[in-house]
Amino acid sequence: MRGQMLALREFIESRFDQKIAVAELAAAVRMAPQRLGRALRASTGFSPHAFVNHLRMERAKQLLTGSHLTLAQIAFTLGFSSQSHFTAIFRRFQRVTPREYRNQAGGRGGCISVASAMRTVPDYKVGKCARL
Secondary structure, three states: OHHHHHHHHHHHHOOOOOOOOHHHHHHHOOOOHHHHHHHHHHHHOOOHHHHHHHHHHHHHHHHHHHEOOOHHHHHHHOOOOOHHHHHHHHHHHHOOOHHHHHHHOOOOOOOEOOOOOOOOOOOOOOOOOOOO
């Protein structure tokens, strides 16, 4: 399952800007949708939809602390239909708004450009600048 989880994560990260159906997630790791749901809940505690949002929020934290992107740009980069929807989901996961998170984390880092915002930065540490 570990290899499938890595493949699933890569699949999701490559499609952050798109809506992703559970059937697509299941097909990416060659599982039935119901089996994927059970396996994800067992290994991560998240449903497939919540797992996608969890990964989006991890990427959002990177972009909030390491880029000059506006909240709206981050929202659309991560596939949210609006900044308000992004803010609501972010608050649900982090218990603070994206703006509050950015301010608490030390503001904008500036090392991730708009062009590279879609790329995943492995092992990114909050507060440190990732070299792309």
